[in-house]
Amino acid sequence: MEVYMSLIKQLKGLHNEGIISMHVPGHKNNTIGKLSDIIRLEYDLTEIPGLDDLHDPSEILKELNDKLSLKQEGYYAQAMVNGTTNGIICSIYALSETVNHFYIVGEAHKSVYHGVSLVNGSYSVISIEELYEVNLQNTCVVLTSPSYTGTLIKNIGEHINFIRNNKAFSVIDAAHGAHLSITENFKESLLLSGADAVIESYHKMLPSLTMASVLFTKDLELRQRIMRYINQFETSSPSYLVLASIEYAQEFYNDYDDTVFFKKRTILINHLKEHGVMVTEPDDPGKLLLTSAKGPYNLEQSLRTEGIYSEMVTEEGVLWCLPLWHEADSYPFKELLDKITKLTPAADNAAPVKDIAVLEDKICLENIVPYPPGVPLVLKGNVITNEDIKRIKHYQVNHVKIEGIDYNINYYMNEAEL
Numbered sequence: 206m207e208v209y210m211s212l213i214k215q216l217k218g219l220h221n222e223g224i225i226s227m228h229v230p231g232h233k234n235n236t237i238g239k240l241s242d243i244i245r246l247e248y249d250l251t252e253i254p255g256l257d258d259l260h261d262p263s264e265i266l267k268e269l270n271d272k273l274s275l276k277q278e279g280y281y282a283q284a285m286v287n288g289t290t291n292g293i294i295c296s297i298y299a300l301s302e303t304v305n306h307f308y309i310v311g312e313a314h315k316s317v318y319h320g321v322s323l324v325n326g327s328y329s330v331i332s333i334e335e336l337y338e339v340n341l342q343n344t345c346v347v348l349t350s351p352s353y354t355g356t357l358i359k360n361i362g363e364h365i366n367f368i369r370n371n372k373a374f375s376v377i378d379a380a381h382g383a384h385l386s387i388t389e390n391f392k393e394s395l396l397l398s399g400a401d402a403v404i405e406s407y408h409k410m411l412p413s414l415t416m417a418s419v420l421f422t423k424d425l426e427l428r429q430r431i432m433r434y435i436n437q438f439e440t441s442s443p444s445y446l447v448l449a450s451i452e453y454a455q456e457f458y459n460d461y462d463d464t465v466f467f468k469k470r471t472i473l474i475n476h477l478k479e480h481g482v483m484v485t486e487p488d489d490p491g492k493l494l495l496t497s498a499k500g501p502y503n504l505e506q507s508l509r510t511e512g513i514y515s516e517m518v519t520e521e522g523v524l525w526c527l528p529l530w531h532e533a534d535s536y537p538f539k540e541l542l543d544k545i546t547k548l549t550p551a552a553d554n555a556a557p558v559k560d561i562a563v564l565e566d567k568i569c570l571e572n573i574v575p576y577p578p579g580v581p582l583v584l585k586g587n588v589i590t591n592e593d594i595k596r597i598k599h600y601q602v603n604h605v606k607i608e609g610i611d612y613n614i615n616y617y618m619n620e621a622e623l
Contacts (some may be wrong), residue, residue, distance in 0.1 A: 225541050227508075227525040228516040230408040230415050231384070231454075236536040237528045238412030243453050250445050259284070259443045260436045269452055273419055276455070277396035280403070280421040281428045284451050285435065286443040289380040292404035292420040294320040295434035296376050297345070299427065301326055304345045304374060310336065310358075312580045313349050314378060315572060315608075322585075330584075333358060341371035349378045350395055351385070353517070353578040354494060354524055355487030361398045374427075375400040383419070383454075384410040384491055384529065388463040392488055396421055402431065410491050410526060412457055413450035457529075466530045469538055473527075476542050485522060491529070494522035499550045502603040506551035511544040517577040518603070558601045561610065563617045564589045570616055571609040575600050582607075589613070 226233040232240045252258055257266040266284070273282035285291050297307070297320030307321050307328040321328045331339065336346065346368050350358040358364065361377075368375045379385075379395040383405035386394035395403050401424065407417040420435075422428040467490075474484050477495065482504065485494040495515075497504040505518040516524040528536045566588060573583040573593075582600075583593050600607055 225513045229526055231410040232412035233528045237534050238457050240412045244446050283420045284448055285418040286416055286447045287439045288416045289404045289406045289418045290316040291439055295431050296402045298434040299430040300345045300374050304343055306344045308346045310348045315574050315579050317347050341373035345374040347376045351381050351489050355489035355492030357488040365398045365400050376402045379403050380406040381409050383407045387458050387461050390463050407451050407454045411454035413454035414447045417447050417451045469530045480545055491527050493525040496522045503551050507548050555602045556604045558598050565594050567617055571612040574608040575605050576608050
């Protein structure tokens with residue numbers, strides 16, 4: 206049987222290599238928190254008596270939601286097992302019944318565009334400054350904060366108040382912000398903004414299983430509307446292991462002491478700088494952006510050669526999602542420092558580039574999305590420019606996966622042959 210289990214073999218191989226995680230999920234290869242002491246395979250059950258119904262919670266899962274709601278007074282929480290993507294799309298569906306336009310502020314995850322596309326909604330991409338120049342009445346504003354790389358929208362509460370005062374709804378994709386306000390030394394949670402809906406991925410930075418997410422809504426009527434779509438789109442067989450990990454992550458959040466985190470963070474940053482790595486500290490102290498004299502793509506390869514796996518690499522730098530270190534964690538911090546000491550520039554290893562010249566000046570038929578981070582580079586319906594072609598080639602050379610590119614190439618290649 207083992208000959209057929211290639212995925213299991215791959216996972217086992219990575220585990221046996223002793224790779225060091227600087228990526229999500231927040232349990233960091235089961236070294237942050239004590240998730241494996243709580244989550245056991247025997248607990249992978251179905252909706253038997255006593256385990257309630259996630260889509261109409263009235264017992265133990267209602268109790269879980271009630272505890273999650275305590276994270277910020279004035280919000281109703283709903284645990285989800287299909288990730289923040291599920292919450293974003295369901296929120297857009299619910300609000301499409303009321304609004305006539307969506308304003309997408311800045312760079313947004315592809316799930317935002319998928320949601321708007323699925324409801325055949327009209328949308329505009331605007332900056333936070335342009336928010337004050339458009340007619341917001343009867344619209345929904347979708348904001349992303351923090352960004353994938355840890356940048357927060359400044360004074361977001363003021364923007365949310367402006368949106369509300371102009372009779373519009375607000376949704377915040379806070380997938381990367383579930384850990385904010387974990388202590389007073391971290392930036393404020395987006396739940397303090399007062400947005401109508403905030404969706405957080407607990408698994409990004411907190412010790413929980415992948416796909417663990419929570420939807421927070423200010424208004425009970427809006428929550429009920431969103432729940433109608435969650436009932437339709439979310440699996441009808443939710444994982445109780447994921448749900449239990451959400452509960453554990455919230456307890457971890459409630460009890461967290463950041464003393465060890467900031468001590469190790471300072472040691473790590475200094476050690477990186479001592480070994481030729483340039484460090485940028487974003488708004489979120491849980492993220493770092495790294496580069497070197499040979500650039501971020503070369504640095505990412507060097508790190509991977511030493512068994513240090515990063516979250517992603519872009520022109521901004523190599524993104525690290527830091528562990529939420531704590532007393533008695535089992536994260537291999539000394540090994541991390543030792544491996545950084547051994548870093549040497551990687552050999553040039555350019556990936557082959559697909560011929561994409563046929564796409565220049567053509568209409569994009571499928572979103573072109575570097576993944577990660579999952580933020581569209583060219584949106585469906587837009588013209589693919591020469592500058593877009595250059596950026597796509599740059600990503601290809603540096604081994605970045607690009608979604609949607611093959612669909613566009615195949616269509617226009619076939620068109621050229623007709």
